Amino acid sequence: MHRIGYLLNEGFQVMTIATQSVFEHTNLGASAPFYSIENYSIEGGEVRSSLGMSVSTQPAPPPAQSGIDTWIVPGVNDPLSSPASPQTLAFLREASAHARRMAGICTGGFVLAEAGLLAGRRASTHWFFAREMQMRFPDVRVEDDRIYVEDSGVWTSAGMTAGLDLALAMVERDLGADAARSVAHKLVMHQRRSGGQSQHSEMLDLAPKSDRIQNALDYARRNLGRALTVEELAEAVHLSPRQFSRVFTAETGQSPARAVEGLRLEAARLMIERSTHPLDVIARETGFRDRRHMREAFQRGFGVPPQAVRREARGAF
Structure with a gap:
């Protein structure tokens, strides 16, 4: 069982946790559940989204003992006015030493960058904030024209629906192209986009x-x-x-x-x-x-x- 932990912060984008449907439908199509999906926050309890709805979370466990395979950080509407807490950054630094992969969806990449996890790596984020990311974190190689990027176990995606493409790419990495294609069909995705595809018109x-x-x-x-x-x-x-x-x-x-x-x-x-x-x-x-x-x-x-x-x-x- 591959455990996936979503680390939620106040004001997280609702769209980013829609990616959980990718892992849910992967389980539904498998002979046995492959993924376990859990919502966490640093303190635990109810965490409000940007829309105002709340999600119940568990307190983030000690990374060395958590058994989490993949940590995913959802984005917020404005990463410039909603920086991650020092506790969140410290947790992610420690978690990165124990998890197989780390991911930031949309502006969640800013949190990974603040934690130092993107230093020297390629990364993507929502096109609207790409230039700001490059200015704030000059040691990150921002590829602002990519749907998602994976570099040495750290995944980042462009904005909004690009998170679905990132999650499908993880499924393909874990279970193969047939499994990812099947999930895309179930989610009625007209086209599953590759990481190198442009996020611009x-x-x-x-x-x-x-x-x-x-x-x-x-x-x-x-x-x-x-x-x-x-x-x-x-x-x-x-x-x-x-x-x-x-x-x-x-x-x-x-x-x-x-x-x-x-x-x-x-x-x-x-x-x-x-x-x-x-x-x-x-x-x-x-x-x-x-x-x-x-x-x-x-x-x-x-x-x-x-x-x-x-x-x-x-x-x-």
């Missing part, structure tokens, strides 16, 4: 202020198979190329060429993850000159080649 990140520039982006996304010069985009929204480039950069913070490459990368990544098309076909469909050009763009944008994205996506199902 290129279109959302650009967030233009005017309809005109939004229309240019929509035009680009519909026509990624074309060369898409500045002149063509400018003509599509009835601006001169010079005026278009100036307004586009002012509103999005990126040049048109860089934004279009981001849209191509996003489209290509989705095709790689969700289809069986050859990479040559995907490169052509998303507007890259050839497979080599797409590989170079992937290395710049994601730090890995397209083949690695496909391998990881296939391993997630």
Whole structure:
């Protein structure tokens, strides 16, 4: 029996303990229960969530005697105004010496970082707080574009629903891909995302202020198979190329060429993850000159080649 302990603090996000359903349904599909799930807090008793509902918890046991295999720290809505107590940090430091793995869901990664458990490690967190995490903890290698990250037994995830992907990855690590896929189906998850998948949408990140520039982006996304010069985009929204480039950069913070490459990368990544098309076909469909050009763009944008994205996506199902 693998024991999983959730260490709850006041104001924990309700969404983060929804991950317990992953372990619950793993047990329901197994010949015998594999996981034991328990809620703890430093003092024990009722702990209020950010929504106001309370959860009954047990007092956190001495880590050396607890037999807990995995400790999971849920996030809070604002980790900057709700720092963990010294008792919590001391407990986690000791627990890390005895548990097989530690995890922080969403902003729970801040607690692990404050406890020193992310020093020298890669980590993820909610995109809204990623820059703050990097500034506060410069010894942490924050990967703000990842759904979840596992580094030497310490797991962290992006925000909200990304915790479900982290929990499913733990199930896959423990029981194999078939078990994780079965649980994802039971939870009616349309897609179980791999850790390397982006938590961002290129279109959302650009967030233009005017309809005109939004229309240019929509035009680009519909026509990624074309060369898409500045002149063509400018003509599509009835601006001169010079005026278009100036307004586009002012509103999005990126040049048109860089934004279009981001849209191509996003489209290509989705095709790689969700289809069986050859990479040559995907490169052509998303507007890259050839497979080599797409590989170079992937290395710049994601730090890995397209083949690695496909391998990881296939391993997630």
